[in-house]
Amino acid sequence: MKKLRFQIGTLVGLALMGMTATSCLDNEDPYNAGFVFVKPASPYTYLFANNTEDSLVMQCLGPWEITQSSGSSWCKVERTSGKGNATYSLRVDFEPNTTGKSRQVQFSIRDTDHPDKAYSSWLYTQYATRGDGSLGNAALVKGITSSDGWNASIEYDAKARPVKYELRNPEGSLSDQLTVAYDERNLQVTVSRGGATMVGAMNGDYQPVELTGATDTIGYASQYYSNGMPVSATNAFKFVATSNTRGTQLFSYLLNGQSLLPDSLHKADSIRYMRRWKGEATDYIVKLKMEYGSQDNRCQSLDVNQLLLGFAECHPMQLLSMFRYTRSTSIVARALTAEGDINVTTELNADKSVSRMTVKDARKGTEVVYDFTY
Secondary structure (H helix, E strand, O other): OEEOOOOOOOOOOOEOOOOOOOOOEEOOOOOOOOEEEEEOOOOEEEEOOOOOEEEEEEEEOOOEEEEEOOOOOOEEEOOOEEOOOEEEEEEEEEOOOOOOOOEEEEEEEEEOOOOOOOEEEEEEEEOOEOOOOOEOOOEOOOEEEEOOOOEEEEEEOOOOOEEEEEEEOOOOOEEEEEEEEEEOOOOEEEEEEOOEEEEEEEOOOOOEOEEEOOOEEEEEEEOEOOOOOEOOOOOEEEEEEEEOOOEEEEEEEEOOOOOOOOOOOOOOOEEEEEEEEOOOOOOEEEEEEEEEEEEEOOOEOOOHHHHOOOHHHOOHHHHOOOOHHHOOOEEEEEEEOOOOOEEEEEEEOOOOOEEEEEEEEOOOOEEEEEEEEO
């Protein structure tokens, strides 16, 4: 009779996940079986609709085989079997999620010599939405023209991420321009706007929380109670952009306790917009109480609600939805202000993306029509 030896192993920086062991007395020779995982670090991994790769890093003490749940051909691991006493670093590939719904795949690994004694499993969940908050099947807006003479063009990479934005004013001159670079190895995003360069950390959503540079800063900021305590972002938060050359824009969002989790539906109850361009002596302030229609604002890549006050007041990073929490998931139908209402009507394409949006501003007595090309 020999005692079964199940070796877990101790490796610096490695995490044990979901292993099962059985010890007993029998006639089998001693053996090693089990798995030590570096990645994934948790049995549950969450992905955005435009995430297309991950890695599986593990030490296998015995020969092994990987299987996956049925109906999950959209996800593939580089290798599904191997030998023991070895460490593996394997690529995991995902197809972009264009189903409009979240989906899951479960992987299981077993020691092929002792399948009932050493096994583990892990789960990937891929959201319905991309990192910018648009649905994975949302159409990519390539251009916008407005009836008051503005013209915007947008370019994207293979992961549906904006990489270039240009805006021309009614005179035809270049009014704004920015380029975006994504460094997935170092989890960093770099934005160049005019002569300013800003850098920020990003996660799997490819989005920064803050971008900072020598002259410009863009990012989220907390609201505070009168006692100095920060307000939860699910209740209220701010988006602030400061520039030595342009001035300051500040958008305050009131949510009143709505979820900001990926795939969640949320709509700003009200928005307070303040800006002071460089050289101006006073702030321009608009307070907006929002009403929404039934149209989904996630069916195109851009956040069309950002055009409510016109291109001149629109911040391009919000229009591109690079700070997705500012993106309400429904399209505005009306915004009430003390000076008069702003009414919005939209025409949709067959895929529910916006084809045309008309904004009637009673404060100014204007009507602006925006046409979108894809």
